[in-house]
C-alpha cells in the first residue's frame with residue numbers, strides 16, 4: 001500500500017526550480033531516508049507531501065488523497081525543519097495540549113521516556129536546551145500514534161547521545177509497523193536507520209536504492225593530478241578536467257595510484273580526497289544516468 005506519492009512533482013519559487021518532475025512512492029512499513037546536500041529540495045518535497053505547500057505542476061498524494069485535505073493527514077505525524085513551541089508552557093503541558101487533539105494519544109509518561117525527556121516534564125519549553133526542544137518537537141510527531149511519520153532533519157543540532165535516543169525511538173516505531181520518511185545530510189544517520197535511501201540533488205532523485213548500494217557509490221574518491229597524457233585505467237568511474245588538472249573518480253584510490261605508477265605515467269601534484277555526496281552523485285549520474293565514460297587520453 002502506498003502511503004505517500006509524488007508524481008512528476010515540480011515546485012518553483014520564483015526563478016528557483018526547487019523540485020523538478022520528481023517521482024517518489026513511500027509504501028507502508030518502509031523506513032526511507034532522504035539524503036542530499038543543502039538546497040537539494042528535500043524540505044520542499046516533504047512540505048508538498050505533508051500538505052504545507054502545493055506543487056507548481058504534477059501531483060502529490062497522502063493516504064490516497066490530497067495532502068492539503070485535513071482528512072488525508074489524520075494518520076500523519078510531522079516534524080518540520082523549524083518548529084516553534086510556546087516558551088511559557090511546560091513540557092508536560094505541551095504534550096497534553098497536543099495529545100488532546102487525538103483519540104488515542106501515547107500516554108505522556110511513555111512518550112517522554114521514549115524520547116529521554118522525563119526529567120524535563122515540568123520545565124518550561126523556553127528553558128530547554130536546543131537539543132531538548134528538538135527532541136520534544138520530534139516526540140510530538142509520534143504522539144497521535146500515526147501510521148506515517150515524516151521528519152525533516154530530525155537530529156540536526158543534537159549531540160551524539162540525544163541523536164541515539166532519537167534513533168532508538170524511530171526504530172521502535174518502525175519495528176511496531178510504522179512507516180517513516182526522514183531527511184538528513186548524514187549518510188551515517190540514514191545508514192543507522194533506513195533500508196532504502198533516496199538521494200536527491202537539484203530537485204531530482206539521483207538514486208533510489210538500498211543503503212549498501214548507496215554506500216558503494218559515495219565511497220568514490222577523487223584522485224587529481226597534472227599529467228600530459230593518461231592511459232585507460234581500470235576502476236575509473238568518471239573523468240573531468242579543470243585548470244590543467246585531471247580528476248579521476250574511483251572506488252579504489254590506492255589501486256588507481258598503484259596503476260598510475262605501474263603504467264609509468266609522468267604525473268605531478270597528486271591529490272586524493274573523498275568526493276562530497278553531491279560531487280559523487282552528479283558525476284555518476286551524468287550522461288543520463290548511464291555509466292560515465294571511461295578515461296580517455298587527455
Ligand SMILES: Nc1ncnc2c1ncn2[C@@H]1O[C@H](COP(=O)(O)OP(=O)(O)OP(=O)(O)O)[C@@H](O)[C@H]1O
Pocket residue numbers: 013014016017018036037038039040041042043044045081185
Ligand atoms: N520559500 C522559499 N522561497 C524561495 N526559495 C526557496 C524557498 N524554499 C526553498 N527555496 C529554494 O529551493 C531550493 C530547495 O530548497 P530546500 O529547502 O527544499 O532544500 P533542502 O534539500 O531541504 O536543503 P537543506 O538541506 O539546506 O534544508 C533551494 O534553492 C532553496 O533556496
